[in-house]
Amino acid sequence: MSAQLDTLREQTRGPVIGPDDAAYDEARLVRNGMIDKRPAVIVRAANAGDVMIAVRFAADQGLTVAVRGGAHSVPGFGTCDDGVVVDLSAMRDVRVDPVTRTARVSGGATWGDLNAATYPFGLATTGGIISTTGVGGLTLGGGIGYLARGLGFSSDNLVAADVVTGDGSFHVASEKDDADLFWAIRGGGGNFGVVTSFEFRLSPVKDIYGGPMFFELDRAADLFRLYREFIADAPEQFGGFPAYQIAPPLPFIPEERHGTTLALMVTCWAGDLDRGEEVLKPFRDLAPTVAELVGPMPYPALNSAFDDLYPSGLRHYWKANFVKELTDDAIAAHVEHGAQVPEMTSTMHIYPINGACHRVAPDATAFAYRDANFATVIAGMWPDEKDDERNIAWVRDYYDATAPLSEDGGYINFMAEDDQDRIGANYKGNYDRLRQVKRTYDPGNLFRHNQNIPPA
Template sequence: MTAKTPSELGDLIRGQIIIENDADYEEARQVHNGMIDKRPAVIVRAANAGDVMATVNYARDNGYDLSVRGGGHSGPGFGTNDGGVVLDLSRMRSVRVNPNAKTARAEGGTTWGDFNSATHAFGLATTGGVVSTTGIAGLTLGGGIGYLSRGHGLSLDNLISADIVTADGKMLIANENENADIFWAIRGGGGNFGVVTSFEYKLQPLDTVYWGPMFYEIEETETIFKFYRDYIKDAPREMGAFPAFQIAPPLPFIPEDRHGDMFCAIVACWSGDPAQGEQRFKAFHDVAEVKAEMVGPVPYPAINAAFDGLFPTGIRQYWKGNFVKELTDDAIAAHVQHGPSAPTVSSTMHLYPINGACQEVDAGATAFGHRDANFSMVILAASEDPANDAAHKKWVRDYSGAVAPYSEPGGYINFMDDDDSSRVRENFGGNYDRLLEVKSRYDPDNLFRNNQNIAPQ
């Protein structure tokens, strides 16, 4: 049967139903981005895949807008809506590691903090993000860029199989041999095709990495960027490093009189033998004087949580992103002009490398359509004060506009905001038409539309 009311839905599921005026409602409706203030009619905290199936049927048959929430980190706030149904997977967070097969299966509400903690116990890891509270679901479905990308590919390149509930409320097992078309589509096509209730990943041996941020005077920005451009082309694949802009937070490794100053930074992670780390970081010290740093051997899960304090739940966020093939001198000049004006300690630009193993996968092998890009750039403004929203959005838009002539038309879908719907085709690149075919087959009525949406034919 399909429920007609929240009460009837509650009779079908193991999890929790929350509606307006319930004590948990105000907390349950929040997503990570504090700019998002929406009031769904029904929030379902699913306990298992059966709850997911029942909720999909409820939303579809009653004509409700449906939002799916894993970690809740969607910049545009796709994990909520006004007047519709929110399917919250945050209670589905179990991770089961098979150390002999070097695989792990994790439920759809798992965060990267959950995942890394579970796999680290066995000395194993896979490519994840750079903030531990990010959900594995959204990151993987959009691509999955992180410190290990150059050596082990994107998160989606490490996906072996998935369980997915489609718009008809049915559960599918998706892998290279079963339902291969939708397995292809969810590896880069975002949440357009259903609700993934569990992900199975292949893992790599990894315990301790040599990691840390290095701060340079802002006047060294051009030098740092030109060095990085040449260095990362041929760097060992165990090296994940990206340049950034960073207002110095009040941390012990930064001289107190420099707290609040703007720096150019390189954040680097050596995932090879940690004993080689100091030698591998020598190039970053030779290029210019490092004014402050916190580098050394650390457990891999620790680096995924290092930026959590700069990006707490409720912080107000606005994003833009572009893929970049070549970091030209003109592009660097645009970074030099705009990056140092990042308005808050939580605002930045990161230029993530996606060469190496990421480019060894054929552009048509998964839905991630930009295998020829060398970098994925994100520009982010974030603060606690709503009075800053307009000025911060302007900084992001001006910066993004300045580097756009030296970037690809498309960008990483996980770095898009709610005003980027016109870029959808370009963001999916040459795989858009095939994605459209799969979308039209599995979700012809576009139930799963609260995302970077591929509208079905």
């Protein structure tokens, strides 16, 4: 393989890192500390040409391809054993066109990169909850975030994408060109190629009114019931979600409450700032808060507010489901299991996906669950290997209690590696078409380090 890697180095602009290189051990790391894989080679691409060469190299050598953007994949799909890692992390350019209200975003950019570029123009698009997340991974899975009720998912705001497919060829996919490919990458994950550039539609969003509100744990059921009723017809500029959270040692939380398990409501009002207090009033009327940090702030500040809680190297195990109705039985299950959250870095979130998300037909993109109102995630994250069994058991027990009260499928960006048997359920009526598109653009299933859709 040494000679082949030398040839690969001659053909690429970015570094080619093999097992014998000093940079190898650092270059093969992903954020999930449970993942320890040894790829045959890591190509840190400088441009789309490097990606094309890396994909062709993998195909020629009979190797699989793992694609790394922000490296946030919970199952560690941004790396692999004995394959080619196409690392896009050096490709982070963002160019904003304020006239057309669009942004051209390179495949390795994070939401922090995108938000920093769009904020001075008073523009934004739906991103995630953590700003260190890669734009690519989040968007390809659908893209749930604070602005989704008003703007739709990240993938709903995608105008076009540059894609390198399984044969190493380059495509500009849009509604007009390679329309099947464009349809599939809006929710179908990384199954169809490496996206080297995204073009997003932007909307006027600059400062928001919101932030976290902590309540006593015994008010969790009341919070969930209020949220269920409020979000059904709340103005679409409101994006927020309830959660469980062990109080971190932050200055706005009373010191004596640090380490206490609390109910949390994270709020985001992207409308007229003068209306922010009025919109949040139902939550203020629910009960006195233990602590809060609510007020006007730049949208990028909220999008990055939890970054420090989730550093690289934590161990991750997550489960997820879509939910149509947050029933009383479901709330009871959340109250029982959420209160047992084992780590400050673990949590459960219930994201709202109604509003603008419902105005897209279920077969208009690969994202099929346009009739769901919520996307839940049970996110186990902890620092120490000795706590693996306890934390995984919490996630599984919580999931087992809530899954029968949920839809069969879930959001692929929240899924664990052992969820491969749920792929068909995740896409419902779109699954067969996705398999056909996979056969066209990746018939050899070169891109299988993902929630994998096998070619028809």
